[in-house]
Amino acid sequence: MLKAPYTTGYLTEHFADDEFATLEGYERRGGYRVLRKVLAEVSPADLIETVKASGLQGRGGAGFSTGMKWSFMPKGDEKPKYLVCNADESEPGSFKDRILMERGPHQLLEGILIGAFATGSAKTFIYVRGEYQEPADSVERAVAEAYAKGYLGARVMGRDFRHDVVVQRGAGAYICGEETGLLESLEGKKGQPRKKPPFPAQYGAFGMPTTVNNVETFCHVPHILGRGVEWFRGSGTEKSPGNTIFGVSGHVQRPGLFELPLGTRLDEIVFEHAGGPPPGRKVKGVIPGGMSMPILPAHQLDVPMANEFLRERKTMLGTGGVMVMDDRTCMVRAACVISYFFRDESCGQCTQCREGTGWMHKLVERIERGAGQPGDLEILLDVAAKMEGQTICAFSDAAAWPIQGLLRHFREDFERHVADRKCPFPESFEL
Amino acid sequence: MPRITVDDQTLEVPEGLTILQALDAVGLLMNGVDIPHYCWHPKLSIDGSCRLCQVEVEGMPKLQIACNTQVTDGMLIRTRTERVESAREGVMELLLVNHPLDCPICDQAGECKLQDYAYEYGVSESRTREPRRAAKKRVDLGPTIVFDQERCILCRRCVRFCREVPGTGELGVANRGDRSVIETFPGTRLENDYSMNVADICPVGALTTKDFRFKIRVWFLEDVPGICTGCSNGCNVHLGVANNKVYRYVPRRNDAVNQTWICDQGRLSYKEIEAGRLRHASVRAEGAAREVAYGAAISEAALRLRRVLESKGPGAVGALASPHATNEDLAVLRRLLDALRIDTRGFAVVRGHEDALLVKAEKAANAEGARRLGFGAAGAVLERVRQGAVEALLVLGHDALASGALASPEDLAGLETLVLLASHQSALQRVAHVVLPVRVAAEKRGTLTNAAGIVQAVEPAVEPAFEAWTEAEVLWRLGALLGVSDFAGRFDPAAVAGAAP
Numbered sequence: 001m002l003k004a005p006y007t008t009g010y011l012t013e014h015f016a017d018d019e020f021a022t023l024e025g026y027e028r029r030g031g032y033r034v035l036r037k038v039l040a041e042v043s044p045a046d047l048i049e050t051v052k053a054s055g056l057q058g059r060g061g062a063g064f065s066t067g068m069k070w071s072f073m074p075k076g077d078e079k080p081k082y083l084v085c086n087a088d089e090s091e092p093g094s095f096k097d098r099i100l101m102e103r104g105p106h107q108l109l110e111g112i113l114i115g116a117f118a119t120g121s122a123k124t125f126i127y128v129r130g131e132y133q134e135p136a137d138s139v140e141r142a143v144a145e146a147y148a149k150g151y152l153g154a155r156v157m158g159r160d161f162r163h164d165v166v167v168q169r170g171a172g173a174y175i176c177g178e179e180t181g182l183l184e185s186l187e188g189k190k191g192q193p194r195k196k197p198p199f200p201a202q203y204g205a206f207g208m209p210t211t212v213n214n215v216e217t218f219c220h221v222p223h224i225l226g227r228g229v230e231w232f233r234g235s236g237t238e239k240s241p242g243n244t245i246f247g248v249s250g251h252v253q254r255p256g257l258f259e260l261p262l263g264t265r266l267d268e269i270v271f272e273h274a275g276g277p278p279p280g281r282k283v284k285g286v287i288p289g290g291m292s293m294p295i296l297p298a299h300q301l302d303v304p305m306a307n308e309f310l311r312e313r314k315t316m317l318g319t320g321g322v323m324v325m326d327d328r329t330c331m332v333r334a335a336c337v338i339s340y341f342f343r344d345e346s347c348g349q350c351t352q353c354r355e356g357t358g359w360m361h362k363l364v365e366r367i368e369r370g371a372g373q374p375g376d377l378e379i380l381l382d383v384a385a386k387m388e389g390q391t392i393c394a395f396s397d398a399a400a401w402p403i404q405g406l407l408r409h410f411r412e413d414f415e416r417h418v419a420d421r422k423c424p425f426p427e428s429f430e431l
Numbered sequence: 432m433p434r435i436t437v438d439d440q441t442l443e444v445p446e447g448l449t450i451l452q453a454l455d456a457v458g459l460l461m462n463g464v465d466i467p468h469y470c471w472h473p474k475l476s477i478d479g480s481c482r483l484c485q486v487e488v489e490g491m492p493k494l495q496i497a498c499n500t501q502v503t504d505g506m507l508i509r510t511r512t513e514r515v516e517s518a519r520e521g522v523m524e525l526l527l528v529n530h531p532l533d534c535p536i537c538d539q540a541g542e543c544k545l546q547d548y549a550y551e552y553g554v555s556e557s558r559t560r561e562p563r564r565a566a567k568k569r570v571d572l573g574p575t576i577v578f579d580q581e582r583c584i585l586c587r588r589c590v591r592f593c594r595e596v597p598g599t600g601e602l603g604v605a606n607r608g609d610r611s612v613i614e615t616f617p618g619t620r621l622e623n624d625y626s627m628n629v630a631d632i633c634p635v636g637a638l639t640t641k642d643f644r645f646k647i648r649v650w651f652l653e654d655v656p657g658i659c660t661g662c663s664n665g666c667n668v669h670l671g672v673a674n675n676k677v678y679r680y681v682p683r684r685n686d687a688v689n690q691t692w693i694c695d696q697g698r699l700s701y702k703e704i705e706a707g708r709l710r711h712a713s714v715r716a717e718g719a720a721r722e723v724a725y726g727a728a729i730s731e732a733a734l735r736l737r738r739v740l741e742s743k744g745p746g747a748v749g750a751l752a753s754p755h756a757t758n759e760d761l762a763v764l765r766r767l768l769d770a771l772r773i774d775t776r777g778f779a780v781v782r783g784h785e786d787a788l789l790v791k792a793e794k795a796a797n798a799e800g801a802r803r804l805g806f807g808a809a810g811a812v813l814e815r816v817r818q819g820a821v822e823a824l825l826v827l828g829h830d831a832l833a834s835g836a837l838a839s840p841e842d843l844a845g846l847e848t849l850v851l852l853a854s855h856q857s858a859l860q861r862v863a864h865v866v867l868p869v870r871v872a873a874e875k876r877g878t879l880t881n882a883a884g885i886v887q888a889v890e891p892a893v894e895p896a897f898e899a900w901t902e903a904e905v906l907w908r909l910g911a912l913l914g915v916s917d918f919a920g921r922f923d924p925a926a927v928a929g930a931a932p
Contacts, residue, residue, distance in 0.1 A: 362561035
């Protein structure tokens with residue numbers, strides 16, 4: 001089992017050490033000191049201001065300002081308020097939250113408790129991806145330890161602050177990583193995103209004001225509060241401060257996790273950290289941020305991994321899941337796999353997504369089979385365009401973008417399939 | 432009240448509503464302002480999933496769904512721009528990707544929103560070359576509804592209806608993505624007192640009622656506004672009429688009476704317009720009933736009543752009003768009884784199951800009208816019959832017995848004269864001396880007063896296939912024959928205009 005990323009930073013520096021996952025071991029390495037200080041000395045309003053000033057962006061894919069999100073929570077306490085830790089990590093190509101839960105569960109809990117204090121939340125639901133047995137076990141052990149030690153429960157660290165944590169397992173659906181799909185699932189309903197408004201900060205879990213944050217997002221919080229905004233902004237870019245954990249998979253010699261500053265160049269991640277493609281092969285394209293993000297071709301990898309730069313190349317950081325494809329890869333097959341996934345995972349509420357994901361997959365699959373016809377690519381692009389920006393949640397966009405990306409940069413692959421009436425990449429992966 | 436501008440109209444709309452709700456509230460939705468929609472329904476919760484109702488809202492970069500966007504003062508909404516039209520085209524094209532396009536054999540054809548909107552807002556050519564999804568046909572959801580999964584566009588109105596209106600929640604969406612299907616939960620059937628409403632709110636031919644499907648093409652039907660007479664709630668309906676026959680009731684929206692719903696029992700009560708009708712006037716002579724001409728039966732009734740009136744006086748005559756008759760019928764009855772000084776009068780109504788939604792205990796459309804026209808409980812009348820004080824009884828309504836007000840027809844066997852005006856056959860015929868078939872509400876003009884006191888008009892949707900007059904017409908002639916001065920000539924409805932209390 002992978003214990004720690006190949007390159008570590010403030011999030012993961014102690015991960016090789018098994019003790020770090022225990023409360024005692026975590027405290028021995030400075031853990032929970034920040035929480036103790038925050039509870040004693042800092043007001044919730046100041047906490048939110050500090051997180052805002054740090055520029056911390058959510059690490060779950062959308063990159064929204066964490067401090068802003070916290071500030072949306074209503075101030076009074078007529079209703080109980082909830083935090084939700086999104087540990088669904090369902091984006092293909094993403095596997096960073098897993099190690100954060102397995103190796104540093106108390107770091108996560110400390111972040112959650114600070115967030116709970118800042119937002120006045122009574123309870124946190126940690127919604128763990130159904131397939132994640134070890135991470136769930138690890139978090140549950142940590143929660144039990146924290147209760148035993150009085151770090152959770154009626155009086156957190158002896159203060160007048162109650163907080164409870166509930167670990168809830170998912171049942172295996174991509175869409176339960178979307179925050180309102182997660183809330184529905186958490187409530188025991190079918191995982192289908194909610195229409196907005198109302199937003200979770202007004203009407204969230206069980207109808208109560210709720211903030212949903214990603215695992216990694218919480219993990220940054222104790223470090224920001226402990227070492228200060230300036231220290232945090234010392235890493236990453238001006239607009240995207242801090243480290244993140246990139247997960248590199250696919251055709252590289254050293255696939256795995258790498259904690260690096262945001263803004264690290266994509267080619268540096270692929271070639272230096274992950275060792276580049278296997279000998280004798282060349283990189284053909286790289287998906288920079290999990291499967292829903294548009295691909296970049298080999299000649300565009302000189303881009304800093306931060307949204308302000310990636311956007312210029314019509315893609316996004318997403319969850320930092322870097323997927324590398326070498327020159328034997330058939331991009332139509334890639335489109336097949338991707339469109340199949342989104343067809344399978346669409347919740348089926350919105351017309352564009354339900355019907356569009358199916359149509360795209362059938363079309364791409366037909367082209368791959370060699371039965372493509374002139375005009376198919378235009379239809380494909382048109383369907384993708386119709387799926388964008390018109391649905392309850394961003395899933396439909398997430399299904400359209402990768403196909404648009406593949407056609408933007410590898411249209412030739414598609415055209416050859418249509419012209420030759422067969423797949424011209426015999427050595428590509430099997431479907 | 433917020434002022435909003437929709438295209439070129441500026442409107443004042445009630446506060447706190449979404450765009451579709453606001454337009455619905457001022458009566459403009461699809462009636463001046465066309466924003467096509469599938470999942471939104473005025474009486475169900477907002478779903479926001481079909482995405483057809485997207486409009487441009489000034490100041491918002493993305494198109495907004497009109498069903499879930501709150502109106503604000505000064506809001507500027509555009510419903511006919513190129514972007515809106517293109518979005519609608521997109522939704523319509525995508526909805527048709529997996530639709531079987533089997534309109535020629537689909538019972539919804541002609542009243543199908545998928546047909547209508549595809550024609551109005553869609554593109555005329557299909558670009559898909561992919562196989563359409565295969566799903567279950569003719570799914571037997573329960574005693575009243577058949578479901579075609581392939582035709583379903585997953586607007587989920589039926590799912591929300593069952594959860595929110597009867598509260599039974601039998602339906603859900605199984606699977607996900609383009610494999611999503613509406614299903615009853617395992618071990619349950621779609622079986623509630625309002626189940627057939629799902630066929631009305633289904634915008635396509637996915638949910639059809641076993642009762643109506645394949646009976647007739649809907650474009651042959653004329654929709655005549657009317658009132659369901661199954662109970663005293665007076666649910667508003669459209670009678671679907673062709674060839675002088677009522678093929679169905681569908682609920683007609685009236686927010687003060689029945690919202691957009693009707694109970695299954697009431698819906699199926701259209702059958703009683705034909706079934707069990709009393710078709711012949713008859714007179715009993717020497718123990719046996721004999722069919723006679725309508726006029727002859729009225730003359731016989733007049734003769735018999737006159738005999739008792741003259742020999743025993745008005746105190747020996749009684750009358751039971753019918754809660755099925757219109758206010759106008761009952762007003763004529765009241766005038767006749769007043770003129771003849773017959774004070775022994777009342778009415779009875781069958782009582783049955785009621786619920787908190789629509790169904791009322793009184794199983795007649797105008798019990799409240801009868802009450803307001805001064806007809807009290809039938810008990811007093813029957814008590815006088817039992818005492819032998821009444822020798823002639825004028826009975827309106829076939830179910831005066833079923834109400835429990837009368838123990839059995841034999842209780843009336845001792846009467847010198849029993850005149851019965853009824854629309855339907857009943858045991859009362861066995862003891863009546865004169866029987867006159869009369870019209871039902873679907874065959875006449877008049878008003879009915881529902882349980883809440885709301886007066887509602889009916890108009891003739893069909894003509895009876897046999898001779899039958901309204902109660903008012905019969906009583907008018909009877910009055911004339913009995914010498915009531917202002918009952919001369921033919922009955923003139925103007926004589927009782929505004930009779931409804």
